[in-house]
Amino acid sequence: MSDHQAVLAAGEQIAEWLGALDIALFNAGTCEYLDARHFDMALVERVFTPNLFGTLYGVEAALPLLRAARREGKPARLAATSSASAYLPLPRAEAYGASKAAVSYFLESLRLDLHQEGIDVSLIHPGFVKTPLTDRNDFPMPMQVTADEAAEAIIAGLAKGRLDIHFPRRFTYIVKCLGILPPALRRWIGPRMTRQTKEHS
Ligand SMILES: NC(=O)c1ccc[n+]([C@@H]2O[C@H](COP(=O)([O-])OP(=O)(O)OC[C@H]3O[C@@H](n4cnc5c(N)ncnc54)[C@H](OP(=O)(O)O)[C@@H]3O)[C@@H](O)[C@H]2O)c1
16 A cells, blocks of 8 residues: 555556446554654654555545446445544654544545545544554553454444444544643643653653
8 A cells, every 4th residue: 555556556457357446445554653752754654654645545546446336326435544543632643643634634625525426435533443553552542442343333334324433432522522622631631641652651
């Protein structure tokens, strides 16, 4: 997903095999946490490249296939996995959270432009899901769900045509509410929500 030409070539191959897609879901992503004392642009690029640009390479490759489905009179849906972290900036999540917030903003904006073509856009905002990605985390992950539970929530949300698929709901509603608090309150709460780098704790 980080190789633009490879993703476009995959789209062309799918066009040859299937002709059209009624759904394209982009889920690949990675997470690394920034230590602000050692601002590391290489880390930021390692996170943004698959999370944001990889997703957008996929969108570019998928759009002609989704449009082909519409021409055949079928429904067409674009979907991407963002993260509940897009709702609320957290410590050390500068790169990851911003890459996911960018995915959410980009696709929400694209939703408005694709609406007249009958192509819908769903965003998936998971809380913590137990996967190899979160097994690396060194902080408590409240209300973590299993990968099977996450998959069920995503499939159910897509089947219902939900635009914002977020789970587990108790967790994501709390995060959404915290995300709309005034900045000074978020500055007070944020550091208390995750473990800091050793020297900060
Ligand atoms: N787990 C969570 O709590 C959580 C919460 C919110 C959002 N998410 C998002 O959910 C998605 C899946 O995460 P996960 O928890 O399942 O992580 P994971 O266990 O690390 O799996 C990530 C998947 O993405 C693939 N991938 C990563 N970079 C890629 C690239 N450049 N090209 C192609 N494939 C690539 C990986 O392939 P390889 O195995 O081949 O490397 C792997 O299949 C990610 O977008 C993540 O940000 C996860």
